[in-house]
Amino acid sequence: MNYIYPEYFPNQDNTLITMKKKEAFRLYKFSDATLVTKGLEKIAFIKRDQIEFDRYNVVSVKREGLKTELTEFSDRETDIEALQEQVESTERKDKKAEELRVAIRGVMSCVELNFNVESAKYRKFGTDTLSRQTDAELLITAKRVVRVGTELLPILVNFGLTLVELDAITAMADDFTDLIVDQRLEIGERDIQQEDRVEAGNTIYSQLVKYTNLGQSIWIDNDKAKYNDYIMYNTVSGEAPATVGEV
Template sequence: MKKKEVVRGYNFSDGKLVTTVNAKIAFVRRDAAAFTEFGITAAMVDELESKTNLFSEGVTDVELVSDQTEATGTKDALANQLQEAIRGVMSRVVLKYEDNTAKYKKFGTEALSKQSDAQFLVVASRVFRVGTDMLPDLGAHGLTAAMLNNLKAIRDDLEQELISMNLKISDRDIEQESRVEGGNAIYTTLVKYTNTGQSIWASKNVAKYNDYVIYNTDSGEDPESPENPV
């Protein structure tokens, strides 16, 4: 069975989650005696703090997107080089064979810029292979083995960069899922503790009750009182 997509259980940012947890932990420690009556011990609070610190120090999506963007940029640059190399070959092929002939069409370079990455690699391999076979006839028009070998080298570099890019995309997906799961676990524990805090002070102390309120909004603040701190 396919795993369901993991969805964040809180609406504010991960940074806001961390600062909210740290703030609420301070209140829980202040009221430790009352929390002990509910089975929430200092060790449990320490564990939440430790998990939150690890979460805070984890790789963020901004970093992963940057890595992915860099890999995509490298891939695009290599693709442009490969297109130029292929055009360099074909500009010599057309001097020998008109573009409507079977021998020209054997290279299969029509609509080169519209090919998918996978198809583009296949086209490049074919140009190298066919060009090598026809080199004795095309040498007179300036095609050389060095040009074909350079094309093949760029093609192989592009293939490796595509693999690297796809791995980075996969790594980002995995890390995002793991981070969402980690954040949700922290938030779930936080809500349990703050709900307990509200229960403790609901009929005793309004100020302390408010210490345990979490606003699950984009900003993490009271939607009716934007200036009201969490």
């Protein structure tokens, strides 16, 4: 039986197992830009030889349909754009993280004025590894600082700590949470776009290969120049590979 990923099939206990979708990969070695230019070039040759292609039911409607697919493909957002959006979301998140660390250090300055750094009450804030904490750890620390700071506020208010500062940390932590989610969404969206782009490019490339192979078979015994027009090299440059000794 052929399964379509993601696959669903019963385990021995009749529960369903979900198989991870196979990662999409390009069928062609050259760039997407080269796929577009090479594709349009081959479509122009097909249009020139439309009478010969009609015999094999590769009519003008199919030719123009492929051209439309290429145009839509070239209009897609590129990975460079998607990456920049991801970078910008990461920068916003990291900036908020630093603001949160600065605010927490401000609270700890007040704490240190009353409690020794080795005391249980000081260590209860859990900020000793603040600069090295991950995003998730920083969020937990921020909530803990607010919680413990509120608990000890009657004492620490005499050393400059205010409820306003603690509320500000809570607000920053909420904003930081939103920015973490935004970054994850940007990463996920980029992954989806990359996959969709690869699959769309593969569909176009596969169709081009069929048409160019047909073009070669049409002209192989009749016209060498036209035969060469339909050669499509699957190399990084999209051109013929260099031969030994070639400069």
